[in-house]
Amino acid sequence: MTAKAFIFDLDGVLTDTAEFHFIAWQATAHQLGLEFTREDNEGLKGVDRVGSLQLILDKGQLSVSEEKFEQLLVEKNQHYLELINDINPDNLFPGVLDCFAALKEQGIKIGLASASKNAAFVVDKLGIADLFDFIGDAASVANSKPAPDIFLSVAQGLGLSPEDCIGVEDAVAGVTAIKSAGMYAVGIGEKSVLTQADIVFPTTGEMDVQQLLS
Structure with missing residues (x-):
């Protein structure tokens, strides 16, 4: 395949805000x-906010009113x-900027497909917002990962077919979403x-762009 775009997840791939989600x-x-x-937090990897709260409630065999559910989401x-709020470019994983530079050099488009509704805020704080050709909005898709919606939405936003895209994820739900979208x-x-x-690389910094493009 000749890839025309790389579509990245955010958390765990470009930076680690998982600790903040955990707290x-x-x-x-x-x-x-x-x-x-x-360990409970690991089970929320790649799951959106609504799904995460539901998993926590299910674990405790609890149910709350719709109003309380919404209130808990807002508070979280x-x-x-x-x-x-204090996240900055130093919070980017090592090798991310080099990886993006290598892709830009080859004329490969870069997209973001995050389950987080705060993704645009985070990439802005990281100082990489202008490096993306398209940033997917988790709030605008009907189904969250492991459904393929966000990856398909980003491919469309980039003006490409799913088979022209490579998805990069650190969560099982995210990888399932990529495969369901028909992407590598x-x-x-x-x-x-x-x-x-x-293919699996231990870290984003160790991802071999040239190997993937050949």
């Missing part, structure tokens, strides 16, 4: 009288935004975990 979700769980561990997001899937992390990926 905010843990506070939400504690408010509900529930325990919330790092406000807490998360306070935590990431690059996993970032453990091969034993990201079994659906076509």
Whole structure:
């Protein structure tokens, strides 16, 4: 295949805001009288905000009113935004800028497909917003990962067919979304975990752009 675009997930691929999500979700769980561990947090990887809260409630076999559900979502997001307010270009993973530069040099488009509704805010803080040719909006798609919607939406935004795109993800739900979209899937992390990926690199910095383009 000759790739015309790389579509990146944000959290865990370009930067690590997972710790901030963990702190905010843990506070939400504690408010509900529930325990919330790092292991529990792993289960929320790649899942959107609504789905994440539902998983926490399901774990505690709890149900809340629609109004309370919305209130918890708003509070969690406000807490998360306070935590990431100080994020800056130093929070970018090593090798990301080199990777983007290599893609730009080859005339390859760069897209962002994040489950986070705060993605645009985060990439702006990281100082890389202008490097993207298209930033997908998680709020504008009907179904979140593992559904392919966000990746298909970004491909469309880039003016390309899904088969012309390579998706890069660190979460199982994200890799499933890439494959469901009909794209080549690059996993970032453990091969034993990201079994659906076509190829896996330990970190984004170790991703071999030339190998993927040949």
